[in-house]
Amino acid sequence: MRFTAMIGIVFFAAMIPTPALADIFLYIDKEGVMHFSNAPTHHRYRVYMKEGSSTPGEVEKRLKPDTDKYDHLISESCGLHGVDFALVKAVIRAESCFDPYAISSKGAEGLMQLMPETSKRLNVANPFDPHENIRGGVKYLKYLLDRFNDDLKLSLAAYNAGETTVAQVKGVPNYRETKNYVAEVLRYYKEYKKKSPVSKVATP
Numbered sequence: 001m002r003f004t005a006m007i008g009i010v011f012f013a014a015m016i017p018t019p020a021l022a023d024i025f026l027y028i029d030k031e032g033v034m035h036f037s038n039a040p041t042h043h044r045y046r047v048y049m050k051e052g053s054s055t056p057g058e059v060e061k062r063l064k065p066d067t068d069k070y071d072h073l074i075s076e077s078c079g080l081h082g083v084d085f086a087l088v089k090a091v092i093r094a095e096s097c098f099d100p101y102a103i104s105s106k107g108a109e110g111l112m113q114l115m116p117e118t119s120k121r122l123n124v125a126n127p128f129d130p131h132e133n134i135r136g137g138v139k140y141l142k143y144l145l146d147r148f149n150d151d152l153k154l155s156l157a158a159y160n161a162g163e164t165t166v167a168q169v170k171g172v173p174n175y176r177e178t179k180n181y182v183a184e185v186l187r188y189y190k191e192y193k194k195k196s197p198v199s200k201v202a203t204p
Contacts, residue, residue, distance in 0.1 A: 025105065065098035070111065073131050077138035083145065086195070087152075088112075088138055090188035091159065094181060100130045112137025152189075156182045 025037050070092070071085075078085045095113040096102035108115050110133035119127045122136035141155065144163060148154040158166040160181040161173045172182060 067093070067098050070098065070100075070130050070134060073134045074138075077135050080135075081138050081142040083138050083142050084189075084193075086192035087185075087189050088134070088141065089192050090185045091137070091141065091156075092134075093188045094185045100133065101128055109133075110137075112140075114140070152186070153182055156185050 023038065026035070071089070074085055074088050074092070077083075078088055092098060092111050095108075096111050098111065100111050102111070102113065103109055104113055106115075109119070109127040111130055112133055114122070114124060114127050114133060114136055116127075118124075118140060119136060122139055124132045124136035127133050127136075141159060144155040144158045145152075147163060148158060148166070153172055154166055157172040157178050161175055161178045165173050172178060
């Protein structure tokens with residue numbers, strides 16, 4: 001009932017012809033509860049309905065992502081860079097919930113939520129192309145793992161808060177968002193690790 005009611009609210013809002021209508025963001029918490037907002041305050045909020053552009057069908061499709069659709073691309077990039085498949089899949093789940101068109105409130109884009117400057121640095125021309133995004137994201141994650149001596153917590157914190165910040169504090173920054181992010185990825189990593197082949201494993 002909650003799902004139906006909330007989707008109905010979003011669809012109704014999308015059909016209101018008013019110039020005041022803004023983008024609608026969606027965040028699904030660990031209990032599966034959906035939170036909608038036009039002023040997101042959490043890193044997991046994603047644009048699920050842009051003003052005047054998204055249709056009910058497009059929104060519904062994004063709410064039910066195919067979590068295995070990009071496994072072949074993940075495997076390809078992980079094999080190339082020597083990064084754990086389960087780790088990359090966990091990062092994608094935490095970052096975009098497998099939505100290749102996700103845009104965060106801070107401007108991060110695509111499956112692995114690359115910031116525009118990071119995409120440029122990694123030669124990712126189209127961050128919304130799954131192959132390019134995953135290739136760039138895995139390459140960047142590999143770089144962070146090498147920089148922080150395969151310390152998984154520090155590498156994930158750097159992915160979220162920036163490598164300079166982590167290097168300066170010599171640990172996980174005391175940011176609620178970053179701490180929650182690291183814990184979330186580690187939880188998904190443990191889950192996927194049970195299902196995926198063994199490859200390079202970073203140190204938690």
